[in-house]
Amino acid sequence: MVARAADRPRAAEPRGPYEGTGALNGHASGSPAAPVEETASAVRARRLRAVDVVAEALERIGRADPVLCAFTEVWDEEALRRAREVDVRAAAGERLPLAGVPIAVKGRHGLRAAGPLLAAGGVAVGATSVPGPGTPWQTWGLGAHGRTVNPWRADRTPGGSSAGAAVAVAAGLVPLATGSDGAGSVRIPAAWCGVTGLKVTGGRLPSPDRTGLAAPGVLTRTAADAAAWWRAVARPSAPAGAPGPLPRSALWSPDLGFAAPDPEPVALARAAVGRLVDAGVVRLVRPSAPVRLLDPAPAWLALRTPGADLADAGRVRAENDRRLARLFAGADLLLTPTAPTAPHGHEGPGDVYSTALTWAFNVSGHPALSVPAGFGADGCPAGLQLVAPHGREALLLAVAREAERRGVTA
Missing domain, CATH: 3.90.1300.10 (Amidase signature (AS) domain)
Structure with missing residues (x-):
């Protein structure tokens, strides 16, 4: 938090x-x-x-x-x-x-x-x-x-x-x-x-x-x-996951439908998406419905707690898997802010999960990459998260490399 x-x-x-x-x-x-x-x-x-x-x-x-x-x-x-x-x-x-x-x-x-x-x-x-x-x-x-x-x-x-x-x-x-x-x-x-x-x-x-x-x-x-x-x-026997031509289709979500990120990291990540679009690295597509996942927090916590009842965790995981499969049927990538806030101080965490935008993809198993997205007013960096279908690490890396080559990452 x-x-x-x-x-x-x-x-x-x-x-x-x-x-x-x-x-x-x-x-x-x-x-x-x-x-x-x-x-x-x-x-x-x-x-x-x-x-x-x-x-x-x-x-x-x-x-x-x-x-x-x-x-x-x-x-x-x-x-x-x-x-x-x-x-x-x-x-x-x-x-x-x-x-x-x-x-x-x-x-x-x-x-x-x-x-x-x-x-x-x-x-x-x-x-x-x-x-x-x-x-x-x-x-x-x-x-x-x-x-x-x-x-x-x-x-x-x-x-x-x-x-x-x-x-x-x-x-x-x-x-x-x-x-x-x-x-x-x-x-x-x-x-x-x-x-x-x-x-x-x-x-x-x-x-x-x-x-x-x-x-x-x-x-x-x-x-x-x-x-x-x-x-x-990478295992030699693993699917190559070839990146293919750019630009790749992408969906943008500031909150995955359940998180409450601060405005600044959202704005920095969205500006980074705009630079990727302007440089021809990705093209944004309009989803048929807003990107809405179930909050994975209860499922994640249950999976990490010995003896916990996993029925609800299984329900959340199955429903989010279904929604993500539908999402990736219409786009190559999902783009979000990486963290919902700027870095906190050494006094310790507060009342917001810093994992709010990341742990859904630990529950689902999707590969994800954070790239620099700029700096906040406090002088600290922020990140843009790219999520891809299972096994598509090569796609994530290809998009990030092209973004660097064209000078559009922070």
Whole structure:
């Protein structure tokens, strides 16, 4: 949950990532992490050494993390050892799509799910922050040096539960960080930190979540970097979900028929949709009826509560599945704001679910992507959520990449 707009601090002027925290600015901390393919191509061609790329990432983390608190652990020696191994593999001609790319993994147990990334030549440099013990709503993080701060405003949360992952990417410490998304835990921090966040189709990749609500995801600075992650982790046998030609048809909904978002994030997301339309990336279609889903909150909560009566949850899920199937029969994409409010302060959540616009797609299993949509009056980023039919991650990434190519994302 997050506080109402009236309860948040007064607006501040927009500023660059982590200037507002008092941390080193981008020049003092060194150049931000290079894009994934740029790094991997240079390491494969032996124009760069993976060990040097990783050493630079560790230096960035060492300088900035005492203020940002994005990491719970940093694996300096192990990361440099793995980087040297990547250099040996690259010299032997091994095909490594992520050769030498520094990667942050979500939480202390995130390395367990990073096997495909390491096999592709990525180098895990540390574990990112997640909420501390006893926090009922996962909208902030606790790093080794203290609470995780939003890199745009230190008095605001970065979102969660993939809090440190979003901060590490937004601040340019690493180009790619893994996440997991059970109710919006990738998409919300992506929106509030101004980066790209992808949640994959439920069940398409392995997940330890027994409820089936949580799906793996990734946070990156660009859709191209997210696509590189997707190529590394997608199952070869999975349907390709080819994106096809642009523009793609899209429906816009500010509230999914049940949420009550603040006006500002709605306006920012709608303006981002307008830019996509003007650039020929999407075309809006008029629905035969307003987009109205049932509020998934009771179903989501029941599915997460041991021993709960799941009859109503099943009813809500089945009805929303029916409505979404009808919606996607007439459009390729559904577009919404990612979060219903701006980031709340570190005092904790208020009375509004920050998951209001995201968790329906954990219950339904649809893939969803948050892309930057601009900045609010408080200087914090907002996000635009793109939702696609099951298995259409490639479509989401293609639309986001084209939007970046045409310069229409924030």
